[in-house]
Amino acid sequence: MKGSNLAIRIPSQFKSLLSILGVVVCAAAAGAQTSAPAPAPAAVETAPAAPAAAPTETETAQKRIARARALAAIGKLAAAATELESLRSSTADESVRDVSRVLLMAIVVEMPDYVRAAALLDEAFQARSTGGPDGAAAQAYFALAGQTVSAVRTHLERYRLFGLNVTDSDLPAEANGDLGQLRALLERVVEQAKAIGGGQAAGSRDAARGADATALLEDAATVRMRVARHGPDRAHWQAEVSEARQRLFASETRIASLSDIPAARPKAAAPNGQPAGAAQTATQPANVRASAAAPPPAAAAKVGDAAAAPATAEATPVTVGSLLTKARKRQPPSYPSAAKLSRISGVVTVFLLVNEAGDVEAVERTDGPMTLQAAAADAARRWKFNPTVVNGQPVRVRGYLSFDFKP
Numbered sequence: 001m002k003g004s005n006l007a008i009r010i011p012s013q014f015k016s017l018l019s020i021l022g023v024v025v026c027a028a029a030a031g032a033q034t035s036a037p038a039p040a041p042a043a044v045e046t047a048p049a050a051p052a053a054a055p056t057e058t059e060t061a062q063k064r065i066a067r068a069r070a071l072a073a074i075g076k077l078a079a080a081a082t083e084l085e086s087l088r089s090s091t092a093d094e095s096v097r098d099v100s101r102v103l104l105m106a107i108v109v110e111m112p113d114y115v116r117a118a119a120l121l122d123e124a125f126q127a128r129s130t131g132g133p134d135g136a137a138a139q140a141y142f143a144l145a146g147q148t149v150s151a152v153r154t155h156l157e158r159y160r161l162f163g164l165n166v167t168d169s170d171l172p173a174e175a176n177g178d179l180g181q182l183r184a185l186l187e188r189v190v191e192q193a194k195a196i197g198g199g200q201a202a203g204s205r206d207a208a209r210g211a212d213a214t215a216l217l218e219d220a221a222t223v224r225m226r227v228a229r230h231g232p233d234r235a236h237w238q239a240e241v242s243e244a245r246q247r248l249f250a251s252e253t254r255i256a257s258l259s260d261i262p263a264a265r266p267k268a269a270a271p272n273g274q275p276a277g278a279a280q281t282a283t284q285p286a287n288v289r290a291s292a293a294a295p296p297p298a299a300a301a302k303v304g305d306a307a308a309a310p311a312t313a314e315a316t317p318v319t320v321g322s323l324l325t326k327a328r329k330r331q332p333p334s335y336p337s338a339a340k341l342s343r344i345s346g347v348v349t350v351f352l353l354v355n356e357a358g359d360v361e362a363v364e365r366t367d368g369p370m371t372l373q374a375a376a377a378d379a380a381r382r383w384k385f386n387p388t389v390v391n392g393q394p395v396r397v398r399g400y401l402s403f404d405f406k407p
Contacts, residue, residue: 061087061096062341068103077111095338098140102147102342109151114181118188121148125192135209135374138196140338142212142370145189149220152182156227166227179227186224190240193217211248211365212373218244317353318388323399326385328358333379333403339371348376349402356394358385364398369405376403 055063064087071080084104088097101120108116121144128141159166159175166179197213221240228234320326339345348368353361360381366373380401387394 057091057093058096058341061091061093065096065099065103065341068100068107072103072107072110077107081107081111081113094136094140095336095341098143098338099342101140102144105144105147106151106154109148109155109185112155112178112181114185117148117151117185120144121185121188121192125195128196136336136338138209139336139371139374141192141196142216143338145192145216146219146370148185148189149216149223152186152223155182156223183224183227183229186220186227189220190217190224193220212370214244214247218248317396317398318390320388320397320399323352323354323383323385323397323401326358326388326399327383328386329382329384331379331382333372333375333405335405336371336375339369339375339405342371344369344371345405346372347402347404348372349400350376350380351398351400352380352383354385354388354397354399356387356396358387360384361396372403372405376401376405379403 064083068080068083068087071077071083081104084100084107088100088104091097101124105117105120108114108120124137124141124144128138156166164171164175171179193213193216197210197217218241221237221244225234225237225241228237346369348366350363350373351365351367353364355361360383363377363381366377368376380403383401388397389395
């Protein structure tokens with residue numbers, strides 16, 4: 001056997017073993033590579049998250065008002081009053097202050113804290129004469145005074161719920177003391193309403209405030225009559241109510257007969273089943289709509305009577321009911337921020353005198369939530385109407401527009 005053959009020949013029984021050893025070595029090398037610590041990845045710079053937008057002053061006020069409502073609803077009246085007082089002192093927004101004051105009045109009467117209630121009334125009463133030309137301060141006073149009367153009604157309802165008659169002469173001393181302070185609060189409202197009504201000169205720009213004051217007086221005197229101490233006291237307040245109602249009646253008859261202005265004005269149906277005037281109001285904002293109503297039968301009769309009347313009577317305005325279908329230019333009202341914050345809604349009806357050319361000559365009266373009346377009246381003044389023609393001649397007319405405010 002030659003030596004060279006010994007150097008290079010590998011017995012067959014070892015070939016498989018060498019193959020296995022080669023696999024093991026490769027696997028070990030691979031394991032060594034994978035087990036080695038990997039280099040740390042480069043740091044990735046990320047932009048900082050944008051901070052959340054800070055709530056606006058209005059949003060903050062709305063949340064605080066909502067919290068005060070909730071506290072009042074669960075019976076924590078003192079905490080609710082504190083929250084509203086804090087809001088009033090920390091904001092410069094007059095509309096927020098007005099809303100807070102109205103809510104605060106309902107709470108302090110329920111607590112009850114009649115000294116604070118009287119102070120709130122006096123504050124608004126004094127501010128109404130120094131308000132701006134838009135009459136916002138006067139409207140704020142009427143809203144607060146109306147809330148006062150409403151809060152007294154609610155407070156009196158508690159007597160009924162507990163089986164007490166406020167006219168009984170043998171009520172406990174605590175109840176008599178409470179009723180005495182309620183009477184004084186109502187009398188304060190009546191005094192202020194008389195002062196406002198007496199200070200409005202006939203024909204002045206603010207003459208409409210006199211009608212608002214008379215309506216407030218009638219409302220407060222009616223509740224005061226309910227808590228009369230005795231017969232003569234009841235007779236006195238009954239006379240106050242009757243006098244106020246006579247003034248209101250006289251104011252309404254300058255516009256139209258009471259029978260011609262129904263309390264509820266159903267919308268007339270058009271031939272296609274849609275409410276009359278739906279097409280005309282399509283351009284109005286969704287939250288404030290002018291609504292039409294069919295002219296009352298008596299009003300229609302008046303138009304016919306005017307057509308047959310002699311020429312000497314044509315100067316008398318003709319009552320035509322809703323003016324919506326006669327409109328050729330419309331102006332939607334703005335939603336007062338104070339009313340929106342306090343979620344006051346409802347229908348305001350504006351009674352107008354329109355001249356022969358179709359221009360608004362005067363706003364004679366408004367009905368509806370007091371805090372919305374000024375906005376509706378200001379918008380109604382900007383409407384233009386097609387002339388109403390009787391016997392071939394344009395005539396002056398009286399009618400109304402109704403605006404539905406929804407928050």
